[in-house]
Amino acid sequence: MLHVLPPLPYDYNSLEPFIDEETMRIHHTKHHQTYVDKLNAALGGHKEFEALDADELLKNLDRIPEDIRTAVRNHGGGHSNHSFFWPLLKKNVPFGGAVSERILKQFGSLEKFREDFSNRAALLFGSGWTWLTLDQGKLEIMTTANQDSPLSVGKTPVLGLDVWEHAYYLKYQNRRPDYIKAFFEVINWEKVNEHFYKAG
Ligand code: MN
Numbered sequence: 001m002l003h004v005l006p007p008l009p010y011d012y013n014s015l016e017p018f019i020d021e022e023t024m025r026i027h028h029t030k031h032h033q034t035y036v037d038k039l040n041a042a043l044g045g046h047k048e049f050e051a052l053d054a055d056e057l058l059k060n061l062d063r064i065p066e067d068i069r070t071a072v073r074n075h076g077g078g079h080s081n082h083s084f085f086w087p088l089l090k091k092n093v094p095f096g097g098a099v100s101e102r103i104l105k106q107f108g109s110l111e112k113f114r115e116d117f118s119n120r121a122a123l124l125f126g127s128g129w130t131w132l133t134l135d136q137g138k139l140e141i142m143t144t145a146n147q148d149s150p151l152s153v154g155k156t157p158v159l160g161l162d163v164w165e166h167a168y169y170l171k172y173q174n175r176r177p178d179y180i181k182a183f184f185e186v187i188n189w190e191k192v193n194e195h196f197y198k199a200g
Contacts, residue, residue, distance in 0.1 A: 035078030042071035077147030090188035
């Protein structure tokens with residue numbers, strides 16, 4: 001299939017002041033678009049993978065020919081991760097639903113979860129992602145380097161945070177912890193619940 005950039009499910013300025021319009025515009029139209037373009041370029045001529053979307057490609061990296069595997073891992077990961085990320089962001093969605101109960105049960109409080117997740121995100125060296133995954137009924141915080149996807153190691157994400165500098169540098173410069181704090185103001189808990197139900 002020809003992979004395409006999914007439209008943002010909101011306006012570029014919708015997450016202001018937590019995530020600024022210019023960052024959202026560049027991140028979506030330049031960074032994400034480039035992952036899509038490079039994934040298509042890598043897969044060009046490989047008709048055997050035409051039926052697979054990016055998530056399926058990442059779940060089956062061992063089936064991808066070696067000469068394009070790294071490109072699929074990086075750019076397919078970039079496409080999949082960002083497609084997952086955009087709908088997770090929305091202002092003014094209260095913490096609630098089944099996932100909130102599970103978070104309270106496992107982490108003790110939202111505050112404790114926020115602290116654990118934020119520490120993992122802040123301490124992640126270099127570029128990568130911080131995730132909350134659900135596997136066999138258990139929530140887990142994990143990180144991946146670069147654009148690696150939890151799907152490639154058999155994990156199912158319900159929440160993810162892009163901690164590449166391109167996600168925050170224009171507004172927050174080197175202050176990654178401030179960006180992480182802002183992220184918690186724009187988590188779309190309804191979407192996290194959707195992922196939680198599907199994964200459970
Ligand atoms: Mn990004």
